[in-house]
Amino acid sequence: MAKLESTFLNMFLTLLTVTAISSLGAGVVYNLTKEPIAEVARQKQQRAIEQVMPGFDEYRRFAVMPANGQDSLIFFEGTKDGEVIGVAVNTYTNLGYSGLIKLMVGFRPDGTIVNYEVLDHKETPGLGSKIAEGFKEQFSGKNPVDFKLTVTKDGGEVDAITAATISSRAVCDALSRAFVTYEEVKKQQNQ
Amino acid sequence: MDQMKNFTKGFFKDNPVFVMLLGMCPTLATTSSAINGLGMGIATTFVLTMANIVISLIKNLVPDKVRIPIFIVVVASFVTIVDLVMAGYAPALHAQLGIFIPLIVVNCIVLGRAEAFASRNNVFSSMIDGLGMGLGFAMALTLLGSVREMLGNYSLFGHKFIQTDGILVFILSPGAFIALGFLIALINKVTKKV
16 A cells, blocks of 8 residues: 655644544543542542541541641541541642642641651652651651751751752641641630 | 564664663663663553554555654553553552653654654564564663662662662762663673674
8 A cells, every 4th residue: 555645635634533533542541540540549548547547437527728838738637436536637748859749647636746648749769759668757756846847957857868858848848737737727626 | 574583673782772772861760770660661662562553554544744743642642541541450550650651752762663663564563573672671771770779779679688878879860871871881892892
């Protein structure tokens, strides 16, 4: 079969057909995978809540606008036998090396950090990506009231990841935002 | 054409990374560890093979003057499909490799093979060519990733063999250039090109 001539009409029709078929294919796959992808995200969030707020029966979900930030934080207040045992906060920061980082952090009612889980990040693999690994251990059991949530370089108490100070700072920023907002929420609840 | 030769040329004679020096951007960016290199290589192999098959099927219907945009559209569609399917059905793998998948579109090996091979050969040869080139690329990336991980983190595939921080520069971008340069020099020495 001879090759199609490069006339205007031929070029126009071929490009149109190829792009139409490709977009159709991508669209069909998008629709097929939409539900599984949403399900994966839900499971991830659920697992993160269980990680940072162990032992709850049920939780109440509410959104709070932080004092310094463009988007609201999602709070999951966990109770066991009617008693509040803590809160999991879906927090974020824009200070990451590659932009947005989303974390789920758990606090006890007195504000002590239980743990955090990274929900989403685009940090450098092998460097900034360590925020999801050993780096987070130093936060559990610390209360930001007497544990300064900034890296040692900035006069705080957090040991930054070697060669990933920016990512470490970003995590501190996200955690402080969650902590400060949680303190505000508690103040309002006690009134 | 001898299909065996067609398959193995991607590993040594025409290796995309070590001989043709194509696709340097993902090569340097994703090889900070052996597992990342391997994952990127396998994802690229899939896209390269599928794109080669489709392009050799439609090669006679594509007017010469618009062939490049059409090849790119085909490649980009496969990358989107791989990305979505992985996110939905293999979330653990996607969490590891997710950030590299969109990079496959800009990998000039894929476009290079479409232009240099698939648009001139039959479907079967193109499929073998895609597989061979893809696996050759995967081998090169795994090798480079292993070297960088061993020097930079004292570990291989995540298993640490010296319990201390490595020579950090090999994980960072300059280390990618240094390691790649020495690897190519070594390969040229062994194959007696220099």
